Amino acid sequence: MASTRAAPPIKLNNPSLWVTEGGFINGKFTKGTGTGTFDVINPGNGKVLGSLPEMTVADTKEAIQHAATALKSWRKTSEYERAAILQKIFQLQMDNAEDLAQIITAENGKPLADARGEISYGGSYFSWYAGEVVRNYGDVIPSLVKGVQNTTLKQPIGVCAIITPWNFPNAMVTRKLAAALAAGNTVVLKAPSETPYSALALAEILRQAGVPEGVFNVVLTENDTPAIGKELCENPTIHKLSFTGSTRVGKILMSQASGTLKKLSFELGGNAPFIVFDDADLDKAVAGAVACKFRSSGQTCVCGNRLLVQDGIYDQFAKKLVEAVKAFKVGQGAHDGITHGPLIHQAAVNKVQDHVDDAVAKGAKVLVGGKKMSVDGYFYEPTVLGDVQECAIDQEETFGPLAPLYRFKTEEEAIERANDTEVGLAGYFFTENIARVHRVSAALEVGMVGVNTGLISQAGVPFGGVKESGFGREGSKYGLQDWQQIKLVALGGL
Numbered sequence: 001m002a003s004t005r006a007a008p009p010i011k012l013n014n015p016s017l018w019v020t021e022g023g024f025i026n027g028k029f030t031k032g033t034g035t036g037t038f039d040v041i042n043p044g045n046g047k048v049l050g051s052l053p054e055m056t057v058a059d060t061k062e063a064i065q066h067a068a069t070a071l072k073s074w075r076k077t078s079e080y081e082r083a084a085i086l087q088k089i090f091q092l093q094m095d096n097a098e099d100l101a102q103i104i105t106a107e108n109g110k111p112l113a114d115a116r117g118e119i120s121y122g123g124s125y126f127s128w129y130a131g132e133v134v135r136n137y138g139d140v141i142p143s144l145v146k147g148v149q150n151t152t153l154k155q156p157i158g159v160c161a162i163i164t165p166w167n168f169p170n171a172m173v174t175r176k177l178a179a180a181l182a183a184g185n186t187v188v189l190k191a192p193s194e195t196p197y198s199a200l201a202l203a204e205i206l207r208q209a210g211v212p213e214g215v216f217n218v219v220l221t222e223n224d225t226p227a228i229g230k231e232l233c234e235n236p237t238i239h240k241l242s243f244t245g246s247t248r249v250g251k252i253l254m255s256q257a258s259g260t261l262k263k264l265s266f267e268l269g270g271n272a273p274f275i276v277f278d279d280a281d282l283d284k285a286v287a288g289a290v291a292c293k294f295r296s297s298g299q300t301c302v303c304g305n306r307l308l309v310q311d312g313i314y315d316q317f318a319k320k321l322v323e324a325v326k327a328f329k330v331g332q333g334a335h336d337g338i339t340h341g342p343l344i345h346q347a348a349v350n351k352v353q354d355h356v357d358d359a360v361a362k363g364a365k366v367l368v369g370g371k372k373m374s375v376d377g378y379f380y381e382p383t384v385l386g387d388v389q390e391c392a393i394d395q396e397e398t399f400g401p402l403a404p405l406y407r408f409k410t411e412e413e414a415i416e417r418a419n420d421t422e423v424g425l426a427g428y429f430f431t432e433n434i435a436r437v438h439r440v441s442a443a444l445e446v447g448m449v450g451v452n453t454g455l456i457s458q459a460g461v462p463f464g465g466v467k468e469s470g471f472g473r474e475g476s477k478y479g480l481q482d483w484q485q486i487k488l489v490a491l492g493g494l
């Protein structure tokens with residue numbers, strides 16, 4: 001199969017991971033029945049990396065049908081059999097980690113070190129759920145009625161759809177897929193058109209791991225073609241849709257899915273507050289801001305979007321953060337020593353510029369950065385704005401390398417401003433006061449809180465939001481429960 005393909009445009013040890021057909025249905029790579037193609041761009045240089053066929057609604061229906069057929073036997077496999085396959089996927093992902101990281105960097109632009117980290121993080125969901133699924137205990141529930149025994153079964157939901165964004169081309173898929181497969185579901189994935197090669201490489205990993213035909217399928221299309229997403233929402237054979245992406249698209253999908261009342265799990269946009277109190281350890285707070293705000297050039301849903309800094313520490317924090325940002329090495333992710341890569345496309349660069357212009361027009365000062373970079377690719381200077389007043393960033397996720405600093409005086413004021421947004425994914429704060437740790441953790445209206453750390457996600461802990469950041473949890477035992485149905489068995493006549 002691989003021999004009929006054109007050579008990959010990047011150097012890979014295992015070229016079979018560079019899939020050029022466009023989709024994966026019933027265990028085979030396929031171009032589908034479409035007539036058009038779409039280009040995938042390397043955001044580090046703006047050049048076309050490759051073109052893939054546009055798939056169609058008919059291809060999507062075919063994938064769903066195969067997933068439904070495969071479900072009949074996959075759901076009957078034991079937890080131990082599924083755990084063994086997940087462990088094999090984990091092993092293959094780690095054996096091919098360098099190639100998978102190279103593919104991420106080529107299509108997403110992030111520095112290779114970050115891409116390698118993503119492969120470890122993404123892979124860890126397979127090994128974690130391989131362990132968790134064999135502890136898939138049910139309940140025995142005391143009965144009010146004599147002679148009846150109440151037990152519960154945890155069963156798969158059925159055929160499920162997954163739609164993911166481009167910012168973690170591997171991990172956004174694995175975080176859902178590992179738990180979905182562990183629970184005994186079959187899956188149709190629609191991957192984003194910015195980073196399809198990582199999704200197809202993952203399909204090849206699953207194929208090599210021996211995942212049965214039809215259990216995992218991939219359909220691809222240009223992002224601007226919503227017909228496939230609509231089919232995944234409206235098709236009655238699909239009983240769950242798990243989506244990660246913007247709140248705007250989440251609302252469209254929720255309304256499209258309403259006709260079939262399928263179960264939904266949505267990981268949507270954030271606008272995380274990052275609060276630095278006077279009593280914080282300054283160096284820890286600066287390191288936390290660098291990791292949390294500037295990782296992936298600010299293109300993570302949990303990145304600190306609004307940095308609220310208390311008066312007494314504001315000047316020192318601003319000075320140290322600016323020094324740290326000036327030390328970044330910005331460039332193409334594949335080049336040695338690069339710490340920060342490009343944004344995903346020109347529209348993302350323009351959005352950062354719009355947010356900077358708006359904040360400056362309303363009184364903010366540029367402390368470092370503040371401009372697009374005049375190089376090939378989609379680069380924006382890592383930017384810190386000081387003394388930010390009320391502006392668009394208060395309510396809109398920037399999704400770029402822009403750290404706006406807001407001053408505040410009291411804890412109450414910080415909490416009020418932190419919660420003054422429609423979304424609630426992550427929140428962070430830095431303090432050395434243990435009573436404040438408890439007070440502020442409880443008061444923030446978010447799904448995840450980082451205290452004295454800017455990094456919060458790992459396979460064993462729940463990931464998800466509140467308010468317009470969505471519902472459902474990924475990772476942890478709660479992530480497995482999200483892919484299961486609870487069935488009561490009341491056994492009478494005892």
Ligand SMILES: NC(=O)c1ccc[n+]([C@@H]2O[C@H](COP(=O)([O-])OP(=O)(O)OC[C@H]3O[C@@H](n4cnc5c(N)ncnc54)[C@H](O)[C@@H]3O)[C@@H](O)[C@H]2O)c1
Nearest residue numbers: 164165166191192223226229245246249267268269270301
């Ligand atoms: N909460 C989380 O876990 C999490 C994680 C990563 C990213 N995000 C969010 O994702 C957003 C960035 O990603 P994006 O710009 O790719 O988001 P997006 O919502 O535009 O796209 C996400 C996915 O949805 C698809 N899509 C777009 N329009 C669609 C439609 N009408 N029907 C069906 N599918 C459609 C895209 O092709 C892509 O696969 C940010 O808001 C970010 O906060 C959230």
